Every structure is written in C-alpha cells, then in structure tokens.
Amino acid sequence: MLMNLSGVLSEQHRPIDETVLPELESIQLKSRVYPVIQKEPVHVTVAHRKDRELQIQADGKVTLRIPCDRCLEEVEYEFLLHFTRYVDLGCSDAELREGFDESDFINGYHLDVDKMLFQEILMCWPEKVLCGEDCRGICNVCGQNLNKGSCDCEDTGLDPRMSVVRELFKNFKEV
Structure with a gap:
C-alpha cells in the first residue's frame, strides 16, 4: 500500500491522516514464510517537522501464524503495532543523525506502508513463541x-x- 507524500512535502505541508488496510499476506524471512491470518486497518499520520523531516505515526494490529519453539505446533501471534518514526529525507540512511530512523520505506514521494509494517514486525518479533507455558515440547x-x-x-x-x-x-x- 503506497501513500502519496506530495502534500506533506509541498510548500503547504498538509498533514496526512488516513486509515488504510495493509496488503501484507505473509512475512517472508530466510528461514520460512509466516502467513498473515488477520490484519486490521492501520491508522497512519504523517506530519512535517522542518526542512525535509517527517514524523510518521502508525497504529494497527496484525496476527501471524508462527510455530511454537518447543513443539512446533502453529500459534496465532498478535502484533500490536503502535510506533512513531522520525525520518529526514534530506540525508541518506548512512548519514542518519541521532533520533532519526531509517527511511527505506519511503521512495521519492511515496510511503510504502507494508514495508514500514514489515520492519516494525521484525523489530517486535518475540524471542520465544510458546503454545502455552506448560508446553512439553x-x-x-x-x-x-x-x-x-x-x-x-x-x-x-x-x-x-x-x-x-x-x-x-x-x-x-x-x-
């Protein structure tokens, strides 16, 4: 799902406040593919801060099917996504200043919501997924x-x- 940022980056700096349904169908990592079994609309706000700096906020929920680390049974794991990103489009990711996030989910005047959610899910990925605390493996x-x-x-x-x-x-x- 691409969002057009031309209004925010124009002279008027019109903020964006939209609710979009992500197109994520699965999360593919090197080891395997994790299917998305439920996704809710994501509320995204994009505001101009100064120069080419943006503040991006997103709220949503995505549920994946992940195998239990002990017994390998499939578990429905819910990711509650609530985050704020500060990006500076005036510099590359290699030149990032402190307090700013990578902006590889922004290409020109388009924000790739799915790519941004993918990165957030990876950062929130649990260390261990269990089907229950009493799982015997x-x-x-x-x-x-x-x-x-x-x-x-x-x-x-x-x-x-x-x-x-x-x-x-x-x-x-x-x-």
Whole structure:
C-alpha cells in the first residue's frame, strides 16, 4: 500500500491522516514464510517537522501464524503495532543523525506502508513463541509431540560419566 507524500512535502505541508488496510499476506524471512491470518486497518499520520523531516505515526494490529519453539505446533501471534518514526529525507540512511530512523520505506514521494509494517514486525518479533507455558515440547528421540501423549522411547537420563560434574554443582549450589 503506497501513500502519496506530495502534500506533506509541498510548500503547504498538509498533514496526512488516513486509515488504510495493509496488503501484507505473509512475512517472508530466510528461514520460512509466516502467513498473515488477520490484519486490521492501520491508522497512519504523517506530519512535517522542518526542512525535509517527517514524523510518521502508525497504529494497527496484525496476527501471524508462527510455530511454537518447543513443539512446533502453529500459534496465532498478535502484533500490536503502535510506533512513531522520525525520518529526514534530506540525508541518506548512512548519514542518519541521532533520533532519526531509517527511511527505506519511503521512495521519492511515496510511503510504502507494508514495508514500514514489515520492519516494525521484525523489530517486535518475540524471542520465544510458546503454545502455552506448560508446553512439553517434542521427544528428542522420535519427535512425538509430548503435549499430545507420551512416547515409548527409552528415557536415556543423564550420562553416568557426568556424575562427578553433577556432584560438584550440587556441593556448590547456592541456597
């Protein structure tokens, strides 16, 4: 979704206050593609600050399907997007001053809302996605999802050769 910035960048500096529906269908990373299963209209405001500096605010919500980090079951993860970006179109991303953000989602007089949302989703990406706090994961021998039932794999336990190290940790354990 492209927004025309010519009104903001003109002599009149007319601010933009629009609600747009993003066209994002998926988030593609090197490892895999994460489908967008729900997206709400995004409220975007663009205001002129000075020279070629802009303030961009956006509010919206996007829900992706991401696999659980323990059991690999699909989880619906909701990204609440509420952010403000300050960009200076007068300088390149390599010359950015402190307090300004990259502006690679702006090309000429057009703001690419989908590219801006993609970057925000990447910055908000969770370190760990779990289907539940009590997720038991998968068996490291056969791959059975332990949330759905146990497997018949032999419990290997700990290596007996590590008993000396285990005793050291037990003796120096803080109370």
